[in-house]
Amino acid sequence: MLARVVGQFWHALVRDVMSMGYRASDLFTELSIAEVLSIILGAGPSSSVQYCLDGGWSREAHLLANLQESNSGLATLQQPYSRPGLDVRPEAPDHGRDILHGQSMTWEEMDEMDTRRAAAAASGKAGKSRATTW
Numbered sequence: 001m002l003a004r005v006v007g008q009f010w011h012a013l014v015r016d017v018m019s020m021g022y023r024a025s026d027l028f029t030e031l032s033i034a035e036v037l038s039i040i041l042g043a044g045p046s047s048s049v050q051y052c053l054d055g056g057w058s059r060e061a062h063l064l065a066n067l068q069e070s071n072s073g074l075a076t077l078q079q080p081y082s083r084p085g086l087d088v089r090p091e092a093p094d095h096g097r098d099i100l101h102g103q104s105m106t107w108e109e110m111d112e113m114d115t116r117r118a119a120a121a122a123s124g125k126a127g128k129s130r131a132t133t134w
Helices: 003-006 010-019 033-041 048-053 059-071 107-123
Strands: none
Touching: 003 010, 003 033, 003 048, 010 033, 010 048
16 A cells, blocks of 8 residues: 555645645655554545545445436445444334325115214214324
């Protein structure tokens, strides 16, 4: 990694070192190999070294491209992206068949229930369908 960054992305490394208050001549002199390696390995997402290593694509740009490809049907996501906290996320509920809970009935049973409701409403014995409690 050190040789690749020094060989291919020297100017990005110099730019990051300059933003830290050092000069290019401080590389491998005042800054040891271990310190330069730490600068490279610890390069944040907004650093020039990371920009060059990622080919100019941020993680967000990759995710947006994947989302666009997924929405257009060009690609499908096989599993969630690894990220912090994913292992402690609760298991997703199965919404396959239990979205609405209710009783099934035949058309005849529904017609009979409608007839009873209409008779109760006509006789004035229909109850409230909704009660508000304060």
